[in-house]
Amino acid sequence: MSTLDSILQEAVATACDKCFQATIESDSIQIQQTRKEFEGDRTVVVFPLTRASKSSPEATANALGSWLKQHHKLVCDFQVVKGFLNLTIVPEHWTTELIRAVETPNYGFGVQGSLPRVMVEYASPNTNKPLHLGHLRNIFLGDSVAKILKAIGHNVAKVQIINDRGIHICKSMVAWKRFGNGETPDSSGIKGDKLVGKYYVRFEQEYQNEVKALLEQGMDEPTAKNEADLMKEARLYLNQWEANNDDVVTLWKTMNGWVYKGFAVTYKEMGVDFDRLYYESDTYLLGKDQVAKGLETGAFFKKDDGSVWADLTSEGLDEKLVLRKDGTSVYMTQDIGTAMQRYQDYPGLDRQIYTVGNEQEYHFKVLFKLLKLLGIEGAERNYHLSYGMVELPEGKMKSREGKVVDADEVLAEMAATAEHMATELGKVADLDESEKATLFKQVGYGAIKYFLLKVAPKKSMLFDPKASIDFIGNTGPFIQFNFVRAKSVLQKSEAKHGPLSVTRLEANAWDQVELRMIQLGLHWPHVLSQAGAEHDPSVIANHCYELTKSYSRWYQDHPVVQEEDDAIRIARTTICLFFTQQIESAMSLLGIEMPQRM
RNA sequence: GGCCCCGUAGUUCAAUGGAUAGAAUAAGCGUUUCCUAAACGUUUGAUCCGAGUUCGAUUCUCGGCGGGGCUACCA
Numbered sequence: 001m002s003t004l005d006s007i008l009q010e011a012v013a014t015a016c017d018k019c020f021q022a023t024i025e026s027d028s029i030q031i032q033q034t035r036k037e038f039e040g041d042r043t044v045v046v047f048p049l050t051r052a053s054k055s056s057p058e059a060t061a062n063a064l065g066s067w068l069k070q071h072h073k074l075v076c077d078f079q080v081v082k083g084f085l086n087l088t089i090v091p092e093h094w095t096t097e098l099i100r101a102v103e104t105p106n107y108g109f110g111v112q113g114s115l116p117r118v119m120v121e122y123a124s125p126n127t128n129k130p131l132h133l134g135h136l137r138n139i140f141l142g143d144s145v146a147k148i149l150k151a152i153g154h155n156v157a158k159v160q161i162i163n164d165r166g167i168h169i170c171k172s173m174v175a176w177k178r179f180g181n182g183e184t185p186d187s188s189g190i191k192g193d194k195l196v197g198k199y200y201v202r203f204e205q206e207y208q209n210e211v212k213a214l215l216e217q218g219m220d221e222p223t224a225k226n227e228a229d230l231m232k233e234a235r236l237y238l239n240q241w242e243a244n245n246d247d248v249v250t251l252w253k254t255m256n257g258w259v260y261k262g263f264a265v266t267y268k269e270m271g272v273d274f275d276r277l278y279y280e281s282d283t284y285l286l287g288k289d290q291v292a293k294g295l296e297t298g299a300f301f302k303k304d305d306g307s308v309w310a311d312l313t314s315e316g317l318d319e320k321l322v323l324r325k326d327g328t329s330v331y332m333t334q335d336i337g338t339a340m341q342r343y344q345d346y347p348g349l350d351r352q353i354y355t356v357g358n359e360q361e362y363h364f365k366v367l368f369k370l371l372k373l374l375g376i377e378g379a380e381r382n383y384h385l386s387y388g389m390v391e392l393p394e395g396k397m398k399s400r401e402g403k404v405v406d407a408d409e410v411l412a413e414m415a416a417t418a419e420h421m422a423t424e425l426g427k428v429a430d431l432d433e434s435e436k437a438t439l440f441k442q443v444g445y446g447a448i449k450y451f452l453l454k455v456a457p458k459k460s461m462l463f464d465p466k467a468s469i470d471f472i473g474n475t476g477p478f479i480q481f482n483f484v485r486a487k488s489v490l491q492k493s494e495a496k497h498g499p500l501s502v503t504r505l506e507a508n509a510w511d512q513v514e515l516r517m518i519q520l521g522l523h524w525p526h527v528l529s530q531a532g533a534e535h536d537p538s539v540i541a542n543h544c545y546e547l548t549k550s551y552s553r554w555y556q557d558h559p560v561v562q563e564e565d566d567a568i569r570i571a572r573t574t575i576c577l578f579f580t581q582q583i584e585s586a587m588s589l590l591g592i593e594m595p596q597r598m
Numbered sequence: 599g600g601c602c603c604c605g606u607a608g609u610u611c612a613a614u615g616g617a618u619a620g621a622a623u624a625a626g627c628g629u630u631u632c633c634u635a636a637a638c639g640u641u642u643g644a645u646c647c648g649a650g651u652u653c654g655a656u657u658c659u660c661g662g663c664g665g666g667g668c669u670a671c672c673a
Contacts, residue, residue, distance in 0.1 A: 030614085030615095030616080032614090032616080035617065035618095037617090037618080038617080043616095043617090045616060045617095047616075047653060047654070048653095050653080057653080081617070082617065083616085083617085083653080083654090084616080084617060126673080163673070166672090166673065167672080167673085168673080280673090305671095307671065316601095317601095318669085321670090321671055323671090324671045325671065326671085328671085330670090330671065330672080330673090331672070331673050334673095357667095358602085358603070358666090358667065358668090359666095359667055359668065360667095360668085360673095361602065361603080361667080361668070362601080362602080362667095362668050362669075363668090363673095365602095386603090388603080388604080388666085388667095389666080389667085391666090396666095421636065422636085425634095425635090425636065427634080427636080443636090454611070454612095455610090455611065456611090456612095458603070458604085459603090459604070459611090460603090460604075460665095460666065460667090461610085461611090462609095462610075464610095467609095467610095470610095470622080470623075471636060472622090472623090472636055472637090473621085473622040473623060474610090474611075474612095474621065474622045474623085475622085475636090477636060478622095478636070478637090480636090481634080481636050481637075482636095482637085484634070484636095485633075485634055485637085486633095488633065488634065489633050489634095490633095491633095492633055493633080530614090538611090538612090542611090542612065542613095542621095545612095545621080545622090546612095546621090549621080552637065552638075553637095553638070553639090555633085555637080555638085556629095556637075556638045556639085557638085559632065559633065560633060561632095561633045562632070562633070576633095597634080598634085598636075
């Protein structure tokens with residue numbers, strides 16, 4: 001809700017009082033942007049007020065409109081269409097607001113640290129295989145939400161939990177030991193995470209073969225899956241790891257080290273980083289103490305077999321296991337432990353935001369209830385930033401079968417497409433190699449980031465590698481392209497006419513198209529706060545597109561540099577400035593960089 | 599079976615309960631002596647079905663139908 005709208009709400013409430021002697025809550029008055037096919041700037045929806053006015057919507061609107069026009073300095077005219085009161089705002093208002101916006105650094109942002117500290121967890125990969133397309137959505141989403149929350153004024157800690165232990169990494173270890181012949185990233189030239197992933201896939205293949213052989217000997221399937229040599233060895237490794245066996249731990253450290261090196265390369269390409277890393281090998285036992293405490297306080301209960309449970313039936317959920325009968329941790333145990341650890345590490349932490357796929361919605365619902373049972377104040381403020389799967393045309397990705405779209409490959413292909421297009425269009429022949437490389441990444445990565453972020457998180461989405469991602473239409477590169485053009489206009493204008501002085505702006509310099517664009521841009525603070533409140537970067541992506549679309553249309557028939565009339569030229573230049581400032585800052589919240597030319 | 603999410607042009611996405619449901623893409627036509635045509639203009643095309651609440655429903659409620667997910671002493 002912009003300041004203007006709250007002023008108008010007050011004014012309408014007053015008008016209701018004066019015209020109908022009716023008291024109306026100003027908050028309840030609906031104000032919206034006037035549709036472009038009607039005259040006016042802001043629209044009051046009058047239908048709900050007819051109860052107070054005891055007359056028809058049209059009569060009510062007319063009465064309110066006349067009163068506002070006569071008594072309110074911001075309202076210079078009005079029209080009534082059915083039950084809608086369209087108000088025309090004095091042009092000076094928009095000019096004043098525009099100047100204020102252009103002169104405010106980070107227009108629309110909140111005061112840093114004015115809101116409580118929050119934590120955003122994202123990425124959180126397993127260490128047995130490389131990152132894939134699903135991780136890209138996760139990472140871009142989490143990183144963007146972290147940026148948005150910071151922009152509206154939160155202190156933000158970016159973290160991930162690294163699933164570095166467990167049967168999955170043991171599988172890769174077993175396969176490497178047995179089939180690897182000592183292969184390393186250095187010896188093979190294969191990126192570390194790819195190399196470990198290769199042995200994970202190898203494990204699954206060889207394991208399938210073993211199971212098949214056992215089945216042919218007449219064993220039943222569950223037994224065969226349990227008795228296969230490779231699986232027995234993987235379990236052995238897991239036990240030895242937990243017993244701190246030197247050889248196994250050393251191998252585990254070595255292979256995880258390869259993976260981290262590989263991940264680091266990918267994260268750097270993506271332009272994301274973390275304030276703190278949590279490793280499951282450090283935290284997986286932490287939850288046990290919490291479970292013990294929960295037993296003492298009566299939050300949890302013990303069954304006859306020794307397993308520990310939480311009873312959530314009164315909350316409409318099930319009973320949930322928090323400790324196995326043999327005393328070992330389950331997933332939930334360690335998530336409790338990790339969460340508690342984080343509250344300790346970050347005093348004053350208001351809430352944790354978990355960027356995790358929607359298949360774990362139930363898990364997090366339960367986790368937050370359990371934290372509450374354990375006495376965490378505000379545990380219900382924790383938020384599962386749930387997102388839908390990225391599906392391929394042939395369905396879900398299956399990493400066991402190696403049927404995945406690899407993250408590094410996607411990034412590389414994006415940059416290659418950018419290069420291909422730029423070359424074909426003959427755009428950047430004069431740039432040197434390193435400038436080109438930077439540009440192609442800005443454009444290519446901008447395309448994939450925008451593609452993944454423009455869809456509301458909770459929706460699942462389709463990615464067709466063969467169709468590849470567009471660079472025209474509603475895309476990142478379209479926005480970048482218009483940014484670059486506007487920047488170019490600003491440069492040329494300054495070269496020819498000297499620095500822009502917005503204070504020389506005249507109030508009535510705008511045509512209708514420009515007025516609309518300015519109003520759209522002045523809506524940005526509201527867009528940003530909505531994106532923060534809903535943890536939804538797509539709100540920002542859509543705003544950027546809308547603004548760019550209207551700029552691009554305007555640009556077509558509004559010359560700037562050549563314009564001879566000073567007042568008009570200054571007005572148009574200011575629009576370019578406003579546009580570039582806002583696009584650059586809004587897109588940066590999506591993790592998308594703006595090139596200087598393209 | 600129980601619980602959760604989603605169903606909008608051929609396709610990919612929009613729309614705090616408000617006006618004639620917006621874009622992009624695909625297809626056709628047109629625009630470059632002028633600041634970057636990765637652009638702009640123009641034509642064609644959609645709310646899964648049925649009730650209910652409301653002055654007003656893509657949006658809220660209920661019942662169907664279709665798709666996905668969860669329902670492990672896996673993570």
